[in-house]
Amino acid sequence: MKFLSSLGRMGLILVLVVFGISSCTLTSSFIxxxxxxxxxxxxxxxxxxxxxxxxxxxxxxxxxxxxxxxxxxxxxxxxxxxxxxxxxxxxxxxxxxxxxxxxxxxxxxxxxxxxxxxxxxxxxxxxxxxx
Ligand SMILES: [Cu+2]
Structure with missing residues (x-):
């Protein structure tokens, strides 16, 4: 149970990081x-x-x-x-x-x-x- 919840938390962090990076590159590619x-x-x-x-x-x-x-x-x-x-x-x-x-x-x-x-x-x- 504890393992699963930490896995879930890591997944959430991963999603946030990936989303953050992609939204950065999206905005920076436009003048x-x-x-x-x-x-x-x-x-x-x-x-x-x-x-x-x-x-x-x-x-x-x-x-x-x-x-x-x-x-x-x-x-x-x-x-x-x-x-x-x-x-x-x-x-x-x-x-x-x-x-x-x-x-x-x-x-x-x-x-x-x-x-x-x-x-x-x-x-x-x-x-x-x-x-
Ligand atoms: Cu149109």
């Missing part, structure tokens, strides 16, 4: 940095039917540059709060850059604006603008 001029540059990948990362954080007043790349087919990005709507070319055909100044605090949903398949309507992401 999220400040350029010399202060522009907040974030790279987002699009695939059926999600944006990765699905949530990004910026500060109010920041100039934000989002670089979208597709992992599969043509997608799109629409951010109604900033009057942005652009297509994202298919994998290997380039990237789509959108820029705006995050002047409003809050959480804003952006979505895919190019019909990409059955889950298209669920393809969304969140931009959190923090004070």
């Amino acid at each position: 999220d940095k400040l350029a010399e001029d202060g522009t907040h540059i974030i790279q987002i990948e699009a695939e059926r039917f999600q944006f990765i990362p699905s949530q990004i954080r910026v500060r109010q007043g920041e100039r934000v540059r989002l670089i979208f790349r597709s992992r599969d087919t043509t997608h799109g990005v629409a951010i109604p709060e900033y009057q942005i709507r652009k297509d994202i070319p298919p994998r290997g055909k380039g990237e789509t850059i959108v820029e705006f100044t995050a002047d409003k605090i809050g959480s804003f949903t952006y979505r895919c604006s190019h019909l990409c398949g059955a889950g298209h309507a669920m393809m969304r992401g969140i931009i959190v603008v923090e004070p």
Whole structure:
């Protein structure tokens, strides 16, 4: 019994360590940095039917540059709060850059604006603008 519970505890620790490592490598493989001029540059990948990362954080007043790349087919990005709507070319055909100044605090949903398949309507992401 004692042996089993310690085995369970080790398993739990192992899961936490593996999960921690994989989530670290996931986030570190994406660009999220400040350029010399202060522009907040974030790279987002699009695939059926999600944006990765699905949530990004910026500060109010920041100039934000989002670089979208597709992992599969043509997608799109629409951010109604900033009057942005652009297509994202298919994998290997380039990237789509959108820029705006995050002047409003809050959480804003952006979505895919190019019909990409059955889950298209669920393809969304969140931009959190923090004070
Ligand atoms: Cu879509």
